[in-house]
Amino acid sequence: MSEMVLLGDEAVALGAVHAGLTAAYAYPGTPSTEITEYLIRYQRKHGRPIAQWCANEKTAYEEALGVSFAGRRALVSMKHVGLNVAADPFMNSALISINGGLVVAVADDPGMHSSQNEQDSRLFADFARVICLEPSSHQQAYDMTREAFDLSERFQIPIMIRLVTRLAHSRGNVTAGEPRAENPVAKSATPASWILLPANARRQWRALLDRQPEMRRYTASCPHNTVTGAGSPAEFGVITTGLARNYYIENLEDLGIAPPHLHVGAYPFPADAIRAFVGGLRRVLVLEEGYPYLERALRGIVPPAVDIQGRESGHVPPDGELNPDIVRTSLGLEARRGLMIEGLTLPSRPPQLCAGCPHGDSFHAMTAALAGFPNAVVTSDIGCYTLGALPPYSAIQSCVCMGASVGMAKGAAEAGLHPVVAVIGDSTFLHSGVTPLLDAITEDTPMTLLILDNKTVGMTGGQPTIRPSSQLEGLVRGLGIPADHLHVLEAHPRHDAHNTEVLRREFEHRGLSVVIAVRECLETIKRGKQEQAAATA
Amino acid sequence: MKFDIIVAGVGGQGVLSVSAIIASSAMHEGLSVKQSEVHGMSQRGGEVQANLRLSDKPIASDLIPRGMASLVLSMEPLESLRYLPYLSDTGTVLTSTDAVTNFASYPEMEGLLAQIRALPHAILIDAERLARQAGSARATNMVMVGAASHLLPVKLETIEHFVRTLFAAKGTKVVETNLKALAAGREAAASR
Numbered sequence: 001m002s003e004m005v006l007l008g009d010e011a012v013a014l015g016a017v018h019a020g021l022t023a024a025y026a027y028p029g030t031p032s033t034e035i036t037e038y039l040i041r042y043q044r045k046h047g048r049p050i051a052q053w054c055a056n057e058k059t060a061y062e063e064a065l066g067v068s069f070a071g072r073r074a075l076v077s078m079k080h081v082g083l084n085v086a087a088d089p090f091m092n093s094a095l096i097s098i099n100g101g102l103v104v105a106v107a108d109d110p111g112m113h114s115s116q117n118e119q120d121s122r123l124f125a126d127f128a129r130v131i132c133l134e135p136s137s138h139q140q141a142y143d144m145t146r147e148a149f150d151l152s153e154r155f156q157i158p159i160m161i162r163l164v165t166r167l168a169h170s171r172g173n174v175t176a177g178e179p180r181a182e183n184p185v186a187k188s189a190t191p192a193s194w195i196l197l198p199a200n201a202r203r204q205w206r207a208l209l210d211r212q213p214e215m216r217r218y219t220a221s222c223p224h225n226t227v228t229g230a231g232s233p234a235e236f237g238v239i240t241t242g243l244a245r246n247y248y249i250e251n252l253e254d255l256g257i258a259p260p261h262l263h264v265g266a267y268p269f270p271a272d273a274i275r276a277f278v279g280g281l282r283r284v285l286v287l288e289e290g291y292p293y294l295e296r297a298l299r300g301i302v303p304p305a306v307d308i309q310g311r312e313s314g315h316v317p318p319d320g321e322l323n324p325d326i327v328r329t330s331l332g333l334e335a336r337r338g339l340m341i342e343g344l345t346l347p348s349r350p351p352q353l354c355a356g357c358p359h360g361d362s363f364h365a366m367t368a369a370l371a372g373f374p375n376a377v378v379t380s381d382i383g384c385y386t387l388g389a390l391p392p393y394s395a396i397q398s399c400v401c402m403g404a405s406v407g408m409a410k411g412a413a414e415a416g417l418h419p420v421v422a423v424i425g426d427s428t429f430l431h432s433g434v435t436p437l438l439d440a441i442t443e444d445t446p447m448t449l450l451i452l453d454n455k456t457v458g459m460t461g462g463q464p465t466i467r468p469s470s471q472l473e474g475l476v477r478g479l480g481i482p483a484d485h486l487h488v489l490e491a492h493p494r495h496d497a498h499n500t501e502v503l504r505r506e507f508e509h510r511g512l513s514v515v516i517a518v519r520e521c522l523e524t525i526k527r528g529k530q531e532q533a534a535a536t537a
Numbered sequence: 538m539k540f541d542i543i544v545a546g547v548g549g550q551g552v553l554s555v556s557a558i559i560a561s562s563a564m565h566e567g568l569s570v571k572q573s574e575v576h577g578m579s580q581r582g583g584e585v586q587a588n589l590r591l592s593d594k595p596i597a598s599d600l601i602p603r604g605m606a607s608l609v610l611s612m613e614p615l616e617s618l619r620y621l622p623y624l625s626d627t628g629t630v631l632t633s634t635d636a637v638t639n640f641a642s643y644p645e646m647e648g649l650l651a652q653i654r655a656l657p658h659a660i661l662i663d664a665e666r667l668a669r670q671a672g673s674a675r676a677t678n679m680v681m682v683g684a685a686s687h688l689l690p691v692k693l694e695t696i697e698h699f700v701r702t703l704f705a706a707k708g709t710k711v712v713e714t715n716l717k718a719l720a721a722g723r724e725a726a727a728s729r
């Protein structure tokens with residue numbers, strides 16, 4: 001059919017559409033955001049499939065489960081740390097007899113371009129004992145996503161597509177196939193298999209374990225796991241996964257004779273094929289993006305005489321993203337040199353809040369209000385405002401995971417610090433800040449929650465917050481915050497003195513208070529104007 | 538034929554549009570293309586770069602190996618130096634001289650430009666001034682595409698076609714401005 005150029009994320013999205021997708025759910029997170037953005041654009045243009053942003057990854061996953069229960073195909077996508085949030089439904093859904101195909105697209109971020117950690121979602125798939133497909137090209141991202149829906153229905157399990165930043169955010173050619181129609185609505189024929197009461201759950205867990213050999217038979221024979229040059233009398237072989245294959249091929253010419261090569265793109269990894277492959281080799285280099293997952297597994301299944309090299313053995317760096325140069329030196333080739341200027345060191349250019357960003361004004365007022373409190377603590381969350389950690393603001397002291405600022409503030413206050421301020425964005429608050437606030441209300445913890453309401457999910461490119469910010473105040477009041485300790489401010493320099501005054505009063509208060517500082521993100525305003533202009537042009 | 542480009546700049550400078558126009562043009566002319574971009578946090582005023590690989594054969598890696606790039610196309614002088622290790626011996630540095638000095642330790646300007654001029658193949662363009670003359674400072678990135686057009690393995694007409702496509706939704710005036718900026722950049726680089 002048609003050939004086009006897509007982002008890796010978009011290839012997954014289109015693959016899902018062509019697999020007969022009924023609905024897709026997600027919370028924005030770099031580098032997975034563009035999957036759902038593509039689907040929302042597609043829905044606007046064609047009416048189908050359903051594509052929606054959700055409060056968080058857990059709710060997104062559960063909504064996708066409901067679609068599957070109804071017999072139709074669902075996609076849920078997230079970044080790697082988002083899978084932690086959705087871990088509960090993900091792990092349990094492996095025990096349910098999936099009805100309509102359910103595909104979980106997870107985009108890992110090795111190198112932490114835009115994340116707090118570098119976890120490897122292949123381990124999560126293993127943990128849940130489900131199949132994981134890992135594309136190494138845009139075409140595979142499209143094809144594997146399509147196939148994943150079929151596999152999900154065949155094995156009655158969720159299937160994971162594991163992406164990494166470099167594929168998610170690069171463009172390449174994709175040839176699309178014939179679109180398939182959506183499944184008809186057909187409620188799960190075995191509703192008991194969806195009720196994970198202990199008696200059912202034990203049966204379902206056993207059934208999942210019983211299906212493992214069948215899954216392994218599939219990955220042993222599927223075309224995603226390939227061997228080239230086997231049977232040669234070589235002593236050295238290479239095993240690649242995901243994008244590592246591309247970096248390996250990039251260097252192949254300079255190796256002279258190509259060593260035998262096994263590529264793994266589908267998990268559970270094909271243990272027998274690996275054993276056969278490693279058979280006569282004395283040394284194997286394992287190149288994989290993320291954790292030394294396959295490398296570790298290898299140590300358990302091949303004879304100890306084989307020298308296994310990879311991230312864990314120190315032959316490949318244990319952290320960070322792979323690239324052609326790292327793979328090159330790991331292969332023993334001489335490093336390439338580019339142009340060098342002796343003694344040239346360049347200052348790095350850290351990201352920063354846009355000039356005039358409302359968060360900057362909030363930080364200014366907050367810092368002024370905290371003057372004279374040497375023990376003050378400001379916990380923060382994840383969003384553009386996390387950049388308040390850097391100069392010139394140096395305004396925040398923590399960033400761990402979504403919603404953590406609220407819970408951490410409660411703990412720090414109860415441990416004896418005062419004043420304690422939790423900073424969180426509107427979208428992040430709704431994602432997972434509401435529940436720790438409930439805890440704080442129950443204890444009337446002496447802390448201040450400062451919600452920076454820029455009316456959008458700014459960091460990921462301005463997706464809509466799940467509820468409009470006009471509703472935030474009512475929501476917080478409804479949770480039980482007394483009216484005299486709930487304030488809504490405008491985050492603007494012209495209100496600086498007033499905002500500082502209000503914040504100082506609440507920081508002095510030995511009870512719970514919530515301050516909502518509102519002003520729209522500049523980028524969202526700009527885009528709104530552009531869209532308006534385009535609509536009227 | 539293999540032509541690797543690093544498009545460099547600062548978040549908000551239009552690095553991705555530059556990269557997209559060249560990528561679309563190359564694809565249109567039947568070349569294989571891989572284009573790796575930066576999204577998310579680093580776009581907030583930080584360093585931004587796109588790896589753009591053009592070839593008449595299939596391309597394996599999304600990332601350009603060290604020492605292989607034919608061109609570093611930079612929207613900003615300091616950023617042009619950041620990617621030198623990726624440039625081949627015969628590669629060109631083409632940079633706009635418009636500095637984005639959004640942090641305290643930005644190097645002294647004359648010294649910085651002198652360092653770039655001393656490179657084996659360097660072209661410096663006063664791109665923002667040319668863009669203003671063409672009608673809008675926002676067309677600075679198209680001046681840079683024009684300046685690069687002499688080196689790129691694609692035809693000028695193809696680039697012009699995709700400039701028209703990219704800005705079509707914004708009206709004929711914006712299209713005209715950007716085409717003018719493209720021509721101005723091409724002319725400025727022709728004399729170097």
Ligand code: SF4
Pocket residue numbers: 352353354356357358359384454458459521522523524581
């Ligand atoms: S994108 Fe919006 S919220 Fe983020 S720094 Fe810029 S103005 Fe502030």
